[in-house]
Amino acid sequence: MSQGTLYDKVWEKHKVTELPNGQDQLFIGLHLVHEVTSPQAFHMLEERGHEVAFPERTFATTDHIVPTTPEGRERPLNDPEAEEMLSALEENVDENGITFFGLESGKQGITHVVAPELGLSQPGMTVACGDSHTATHGAFGSIGVGIGTSQIRDVLSTGCIAAEKQNVRRVEVNGELGEGVYAKDIILKIIQELGVDGGVGHVYEYGGSAVRDLDMEGRLAICNMSIEGGARAGYINPDETTYEYLKGREYVPEGEEFEELKQYWESIRSDEDAEYDDVVEIDADGIAPMVTWGINPGQVIEIDDPIPAPEEFEARTDREAAEKALEHMDHSPGDTMEGYDVDVAFLGTCTNGRVKDFEVAATVLEGRQVDPDVRALAVPGSESVRKECERRGIDQTFIEAGFQWRQAGCSMCLAMNDDSLEGDEVCASSSNRNFIGRQGSKDGRTVLMSPAMVAAAAVEGEVVDVRDHFDTELPSGTNRAEEVAD
Amino acid sequence: MADDIEISEVGGTGVPIPGDDIDTDQILPARFMKEVTFDxxxxxxxxxARRDDDGEFNDHPLNRFDxxxxxxxxSNFGCGSSRxxxxxxxxxxGVDGVVGESFAEIFRDNCKSLGIPAITASHEEVSALQEWIEDNPDGEIEIDVEAETVTYGDTVIEGNIDDAMKExxxxxxxxxTQLMYSNLSKVEETASKLPYVEEA
Structure with missing residues (x-):
């Protein structure tokens, strides 16, 4: 008999009890903490005289406010507010016996980049973090949820969150991605089709041949943007790609223990006959590179499609949003995004700040120069990513092309450090949100796209189709091509 | 401070904040989160949104309905980050309650954590209320949590409050936290059965 989806099984194993308000008390197997949303929670804990219930399952790093230049990272930080936040975190982790990957640790970075690469995020876990992109960890077949500060207090104090089970939507992506098309394009396509609030009340289970073929970096990028589609969590069933990635990572047990865990991981996969609340199919064969034209991630088109006119939308909501977007972005309906002038190119973030992302972008940049009018920033998602790129000489490609090669952090994704858009600058960005004001300037304009497209935009000084403009053979975002090459 | 109070109704004058998909970056821009308290x-x-280019307050509803x-x-109010x-x-x-067409999930959860009722109603009902507030800035609006209604003037909206929030x-x-804290031994038990949790 079917035991259901991965979501059903993982939920059942982590359910502690039903609460009087009707919610379930759910044990959290991995709690990730950063400097911006946690200090108030630690303070609340102290007020109640509670201790951290599971310090050994809690890991912290600093990402949102950290400067990304070596000079900027000298203590005390130039920005007194940033220094206070970082100091508060250092004090809190110290007092509570929490492992902390600080600026000097060599492992610091964005929580959602650090936890996967250290092997902290594993299949069949529940993961919580005071950050909406916690769904990222679903790439391993875990349930990752973003939580608010009072809920961080819940997890610190009790190791649990109070939650209601959601519906599960299977998002089946079949077909093969064309050259120059990546996981980022798949998730933007999904959000285009299902909308920015299509996932409210749902968890997305991503599957199908195109998802199965993706490497872990691609899977992480897809799950990362679940919240942009309104789904609080999104996951992919674990398979050999997952297990191979995990093998040998710092926090992953070896030998017999690994094999035992693998049995658990296999057991929590969705059953063949699991029932879903609904199933949506997406065709990967036809996807072109995707670019946003508006002010939310659902306002997105394929690179050669026209920017829509407000009257093309049926829903009043979408029409009004389109009008606002056209005004903010200064677009005319009917134009394509090709040729839209770019002032800033930003590569990094918890969506696309991994080694593979920089590798793909470097292929585009090799032997080319960033347009002299473009300010280009490459910000590795973690210090480990930076060091690996440097070991492989990828950093040199960026530097020679005219990119600034930085240190790890969230950086210009939300501009809580010095990296910010100015005035109405346009940014070709590998990040996940194009909300007004998101990148630090209320008039700033963000165009979301894949790392390959960001590199191409940096070189041309405008949004272009990476497939047309270069004779370079672009690396694939799948395992499939590598298997063939083997 | 850990003693909750029962919130069966909230009321007062209203402020319309029109627009769909209003994200948390608009509600509270990230650059102002660099403080270790919410004070x-x-x-x-x-x-x-509340200021002109010269930094002066504009005619944003929050400025007009102090x-x-x-x-x-x-619809989809509070989408985006978990902040x-x-x-x-x-x-x-000063907001004690929110009436909306729909809310992003984390935002709604956060409202629950703070004891702020978030009630949904149809587009027509919400629009009518927003217009009424423009005409009646001193008019009283009341959210009855148990009855799941919004009452203003002669109108009663039959709304909807998420079950867990209502309860x-x-x-x-x-x-x-208070609710779950007493179950710590059960939590230990659940954790101990998970293959990835090492015995303490």
């Missing part, structure tokens, strides 16, 4: 968050509520207690919003700073700022500005508010059990 000053009210000052930053809709910071950019002192309001009930925010009336449209509790957003509802914290609204609460500290938590009317029973005064919206502090989930």
């Amino acid at each position: 000053n968050m009210a000052d930053y509520l809709f910071y950019d 002192g309001a207690s009930i925010a009336v919003v449209n 509790e700073h957003a509802p914290q700022a609204m609460m500290r500005w 938590a508010l009317i029973d005064g059990i919206w502090d989930t």
Whole structure:
């Protein structure tokens, strides 16, 4: 008999009890903490005289406010507010016996980049973090949820969150991605089709041949943007790609223990006959590179499609949003995004700040120069990513092309450090949100796209189709091509 | 401080905040989150939207309806980040309850954590209420949590409040830390059965 989806099984194993308000008390197997949303929670804990219930399952790093230049990272930080936040975190982790990957640790970075690469995020876990992109960890077949500060207090104090089970939507992506098309394009396509609030009340289970073929970096990028589609969590069933990635990572047990865990991981996969609340199919064969034209991630088109006119939308909501977007972005309906002038190119973030992302972008940049009018920033998602790129000489490609090669952090994704858009600058960005004001300037304009497209935009000084403009053979975002090459 | 109070109704004058998909970056821009307490968050509520280019207050509803207690919003309000700073700022500005067409999930959860009722109603009902507030800035609006209604003037809206939120508010059990803290031994038991949790 079917035991259901991965979501059903993982939920059942982590359910502690039903609460009087009707919610379930759910044990959290991995709690990730950063400097911006946690200090108030630690303070609340102290007020109640509670201790951290599971310090050994809690890991912290600093990402949102950290400067990304070596000079900027000298203590005390130039920005007194940033220094206070970082100091508060250092004090809190110290007092509570929490492992902390600080600026000097060599492992610091964005929580959602650090936890996967250290092997902290594993299949069949529940993961919580005071950050909406916690769904990222679903790439391993875990349930990752973003939580608010009072809920961080819940997890610190009790190791649990109070939650209601959601519906599960299977998002089946079949077909093969064309050259120059990546996981980022798949998730933007999904959000285009299902909308920015299509996932409210749902968890997305991503599957199908195109998802199965993706490497872990691609899977992480897809799950990362679940919240942009309104789904609080999104996951992919674990398979050999997952297990191979995990093998040998710092926090992953070896030998017999690994094999035992693998049995658990296999057991929590969705059953063949699991029932879903609904199933949506997406065709990967036809996807072109995707670019946003508006002010939310659902306002997105394929690179050669026209920017829509407000009257093309049926829903009043979408029409009004389109009008606002056209005004903010200064677009005319009917134009394509090709040729839209770019002032800033930003590569990094918890969506696309991994080694593979920089590798793909470097292929585009090799032997080319960033347009002299473009300010280009490459910000590795973690210090480990930076060091690996440097070991492989990828950093040199960026530097020679005219990119600034930085240190790890969230950086210009939300501009809580010095990296910010100015005035109405346009940014070709590998990040996940194009909300007004998101990148630090209320008039700033963000165009979301894949790392390959960001590199191409940096070189041309405008949004272009990476497939047309270069004779370079672009690396694939799948395992499939590598298997063939083997 | 850990003693919750039962919240069966909230009321006061209203402030319409029109627009769909209003994200948390608009409600509370990230650059104002660099503080280790929520104390000053009210000052930053809709910071950019409320100001002209020269930094002066414009005619944003929050500037025109100072002192309001009930925010009336449209669909997918509070989408984007998980920052509790957003509802914290609204609460500290004076908002005791929110009426909207729909809410992003984390935002709604955060409201529950703070004891702020978030009630949904249809587009027509919400729009009518928003217009009524424009005409009646001193008019009283009341959210009845148990009955799931919004009452203003001669109108009663039959709305909807998420079950867990309703239960938590009317029973005064919206502090989930307090609710779950007494189950710590059960938590240990659940954890000990998970293959990835090492024995302490």
